[in-house]
Amino acid sequence: MENLFTKENQVITIVLIGVLLLLLMGLALLLFFFLSRKKIIQKELQKKNLAINHQKEMIQSIIVTQEKERKRIAQDLHDDISAKLNVINLNANLLKDGNLKPEEYTLVNDAILKATDKTLESARKIAHNLLPPILDKFGLKEAIEELADSFSNSRKIAIDYNLEYPKEFLSKAKELHLFRIVQELINNSVRHGKAKNSVVNIVTKNKNLLFSYTDNGVGFDIDDTKHQKGLGMKNIESRAALLNANFLVESQKNTGFEITLNIINPLKNEHNKYCNCR
Ligand SMILES: Nc1ncnc2c1ncn2[C@@H]1O[C@H](COP(=O)(O)OP(=O)(O)OP(=O)(O)O)[C@@H](O)[C@H]1O
Ligand SMILES: [Mg+2]
Structure with a gap:
């Protein structure tokens, strides 16, 4: 009889230990879940803060x-x-x-x-x-051509262009953004790159517009923070965001400068007006 009791006790102890272990495991799992969730939320917050900054x-x-x-x-x-x-x-x-x-x-x-x-x-x-009148009256293609020709005529830099740009592919507001980007890029090629030549390219494919600009100047090291002071490149970035465009800058010392912008589906949510964000 006593033997039966001790056996029963042993079973109860084993069951209790098992339940305790299960509880501990559950608690550990909960803790792990809670901590990893906290980490994920912290990372998301960090990401959001970075985007806000x-x-x-x-x-x-x-x-x-x-x-x-x-x-x-x-x-x-x-x-x-x-x-x-x-x-x-x-x-x-x-x-x-x-x-x-x-x-x-x-x-x-x-x-x-x-x-x-x-x-x-x-x-x-x-x-x-x-507001360049040619942009208003004739559109982006003609305005870029006039801008490029006026630089080429001044002999500061020779600018080639290949603009396969259907009329009014972009809204007036977006045309102005892209025109200002081209102005800044050419000014930088002359001022910083001391470039002899540069090329402006525009092609449209499906609903997207691919823009690229290259110069054969001295280039610069993108990672060097001393080149990040200016407003010009920051403005290009802001305008690229307003154009809903992905953009990529490629340059190294002595290899010239290149930028590409892929404007995705510009006709979506379009307002055909000049905005006052110059
Ligand atoms: N085409 C280029 N060739 C060589 N260096 C360039 C070129 N474009 C930009 N840079 C470098 O990048 C830096 C940042 O250019 P950004 O246009 O932002 O400023 P900035 O031209 O110096 O001043 P801002 O545009 O505000 O008048 C320049 O100072 C220059 O060192
Ligand atoms: Mg500049």
């Missing part, structure tokens, strides 16, 4: 560029327009006073005409800079 940087660069643009426009207006209008005003007052000899009258009149011509030319240049 990146977006903040892009917004910051857009704001700084806008401020720079405003300053430049204010300077242009002050130096080119106001200064010349002052000359016109002074000379017009001389005419009004009427105490001029005939030869002085001719001189003052000529000064007014000259200053008026210059003011008109300045106003045209400022407006042209804000």
